[in-house]
Amino acid sequence: EDKVVQSPLSLVVHEGDTVTLNCSYEVTNFRSLLWYKQEKKAPTFLFMLTSSGIEKKSGRLSSILDKKELFSILNITATQTGDSAIYLCAVLTYKYIFGTGTRLKVLA
């Protein structure tokens, strides 16, 4: 059965810290991996990764995919309280399979 596992489940850091969130997967027919940020309401799109080794970057956030080892990481540098959210990883096969999410809390 296809599965997507995220770690850690939750994380508390202080402003200015750097965090690394992990997403590992075991699926058939991998097409792409997507990261979303969910604050109080709907998930919002962050990155889509299809190829190994190519880093996607947006401001203080970056992500990379390793298709050989079947995982992706999401890095956030110089964290701010506004980064507090649930970060969701989803793998697209013939459908989207979401991980359980990592709940990040950034303290001032």
Added chain:
Amino acid sequence: DTAVSQTPKYLVTQMGNDKSIKCEQNLGHDTMYWYKQDSKKFLKIMFSYNNKELIINETVPNRFSPKSPDKAHLNLHINSLELGDSAVYFCASSQVSIPEQYFGPGTRLTVT
């Protein structure tokens, strides 16, 4: 302009009732989805429609019936509501060639 909208935002109802949630997208996407997010924030796909045709129907009780009158709308009707149906239901849309999904604001359903 709201890209993906859902109504209602909140729904409180009693067990046994029937209710509907509506979703509309104005992005011109050809694929729409319903997801259920439980209290632990686990997001699970329920249905997917492409150009008004059902393409994914996960293991969902047949009390749940989606309906897509056109590409821009996907509604969800739930019969005989149960306590376990309490969750946040998200509608989403995408273009089949571009995996990025846009989510609606969610409908928080509480069954008492």
